[in-house]
Amino acid sequence: MIMGTLVLLALIGSAFLGIVILIAGSALLFTRTWRRAGLLVLGGGIFGAFLGVALLLGLEALLASDHSPVGVWLLFGAAGFGWTGLVSLAAFVIVVVLGQPTRWADHRRGAGAA
Secondary structure, rough: HHHHHHHHHHHHHHHHHHHHHHHHHHHHHHOOOOOOHHHHHHHHHHHHHHHHHHHHHHHHHHOOOOOOOOHHHHHHEEEEEEEEHHHHHHHHHHHHHOOOOOHHHHHHOOOOOO
């Protein structure tokens, strides 16, 4: 009973993360600098939503249960959207940060003052 409640709370929290990631990814689309990151976040989120729905479909097939209500499908989709959107945003930030020169000499060389 307690474990089921904790799983439900984690799923609801992940769905709220999905809502936040959807809003953040949509906001990033409106900026010229971060448009690519917004597309990556939304694309990763859509992929995660498909994974979440596929997980629920697999659970229904494994447990041989009746079809779940629409709200449960939306909850699993939003949870998958949130986590994969967050991971894709983190991956983008890591690639951008690691792609920048960090030494002073590299900054000078990039500025054309060799």
